[in-house]
Amino acid sequence: MNRREFLCRAGAAGAALLVPSIAGARTDDYWVRDRVLWLRRQETGEEYRVVYWSGGQVDYNNYVRLCYILRDQQKSQTVMMDVNLLNLLYGAQYWQELLLGRPTPWVITSGYRTEETNRKEGGKENSEHKHAKAADVKHDVYTPTQVAKMLGFFGMGGVGVYDTFTHGDSGRVRFWDGSKRKR
Template sequence: MSIELAMSRRDLLKRSVVAGITGMGAFTFSAPLLASTGLLLPANYANQADAAAFWAKPRVLNLYRPSTGEHKQICYWRDGHLDLAGYREACHMLRDVRAGKATEIDLRLLNLLRGQQGWLELAYGFKEPYQVNSGYRTKETNEATEGAARDSYHTKGQACDGKFPSLPIEYQGRLMSAFRTGGVGFYINRQKFIHSDVGRVRYWVR
């Protein structure tokens, strides 16, 4: 296979990352450069066939919980169906650690996390686990969380706070924002992390 053909195949895969999140759409590789980081962001949606090809593959999440030391690679979807054992494991990884309780995590949130990881894998061969600071929260934990919204999407299993430690926070937030699937919060002061949820589309910086 020539270098040109190999690059074309890789670009085709990159175009297929976001399907299944917003109407089975995906981003093309005509991606803008985030000048402050030198990293590429997805720009436009690919066609349905390319998108379906990407999302037909097993969906694997590489997750790390610093509060517990857990690190797992979890396949929650395979052969066109939810992998129940993997899904339960993903829900456990995104549990309320403080309360010791888990809930059913919205599949759209898992797909969003997978879409982000898939883009980075295909664009850069990036394999670092996603550091989950907070997933599901009980109402009690949410009330005890500084700055948490009263009706937070965390209490519904529809939000995740986290980051890739080696990537710029601004880039990670812009990457999540490109999916246009819900809220994205840029927490750039103390802990430095990105909030992502599958509620209404909105953005904020703190």
């Protein structure tokens, strides 16, 4: 299934989502502007709202903060997260900000996972979580299907829809419905 088919099916499932007006999301400034991520860790309540990209480069101190919040919580292990994953989260989060008219945090339920944590969580053997390229997110306003549509729109990696969260990664482009899978 390609991205267009996925978005149409997700919309047909009753989770309509508007594309922000071009006036608010011009392509000439969307990726050039400072990139802000606002993430909250579900298990700990830790929260960062930081500019991780400014002036055409990564802000290292804030990048480290985001890597920390996306760490393997069970093993307390932090690694360098893929910047493309952060860009994917930024793109979708900025979209939701344009729709709501205000920024809101995304709740992280899982980021990087060690091999042991991934196995314990029932993750796939080839999971992008193990390569610091994936995050499972929730949003207080949007359903997992709506979040998947936002992430999938950019065509920057894998998107999976589950009952209570959405998986996004910066690996190869693919889509799946994991809501029927036990987790």
